[in-house]
Amino acid sequence: MADKKGRCVVLAGGPIRAEELRLLRPGDTVWAADAGLKAARRAGLVPELCLGDWDSCERPRDAKELIALPAEKDDTDTHHAARLIAERGFAEALLLGCLGGRLDHTLANLSTLLYLTGQGVRCWLVGADAAVTALHSGSLRLPRRPECYFSVFAAGGEARGVTLRGMKYPLDRALVTEQFPIGVSNEILQETGEVTVENGTLLLVYSKRE
Structure with missing residues (x-):
């Protein structure tokens, strides 16, 4: 290809x-x-x-x-x-x-x-006042935006092995489901934050603070 x-x-x-x-x-x-x-x-x-x-x-x-x-x-x-x-x-x-x-x-x-x-x-x-991308079974580094909250949501079922680094509320190989919004209203504290999902899909959302 x-x-x-x-x-x-x-x-x-x-x-x-x-x-x-x-x-x-x-x-x-x-x-x-x-x-x-x-x-x-x-x-x-x-x-x-x-x-x-x-x-x-x-x-x-x-x-x-x-x-x-x-x-x-x-x-x-x-x-x-x-x-x-x-x-x-x-x-x-x-x-x-x-x-x-x-x-x-x-x-x-x-x-x-x-x-x-x-x-x-x-x-x-x-x-x-928002920006959204998606991540499927992989890792992604994203820049800190002090004017925004940063959230992750499961999409299309369970997201397994979710790890958040460089953030106020880290996760380590967590299970994120569509039924519980554990990833909402986080903050990237370092110059970049890293999101990893081992199996599944996440929506990654910057939301501007009011």
Whole structure:
């Protein structure tokens, strides 16, 4: 299999603030999912791909690549974009406009995050004073952000062998389940904190302090 390439940034239909758009890096491939096109235009961005059922935004006539989806479908527009991210071999994904809107959409977007993680794509959802990624059976080092709490939650069943280092509340090969939120409202105290899960999947969440 060829080496994976670059990062794809998807602008979805939820709230997107200017500070989140500043996370874009030179070399990113930018896509717009339906109403995410409005945010792209406000920021002066020209997406490489526009996709959606166009129920929340007028279908563009000048898109570089356009995918029109049916209104009644199994995938959300954002999840369809995620499938293309995996198919086209991106190594990373940043999804904006996926947090802070309707609760059902937020939950759907967390499912999309887990899908991309399962496909070997390092993905972050950023917005609404939060940032979320997922970790499946591995280790990850993350930077200290003093303005944020840091939490871990089991996803898709039990997460076994969970170890947290460099944090206010460490864990050592703990069992984390979906029924008890033992990993909520932690803090990374060192320059970086390390999260390990031996078997299972965790959602890793930065939440801005009020």
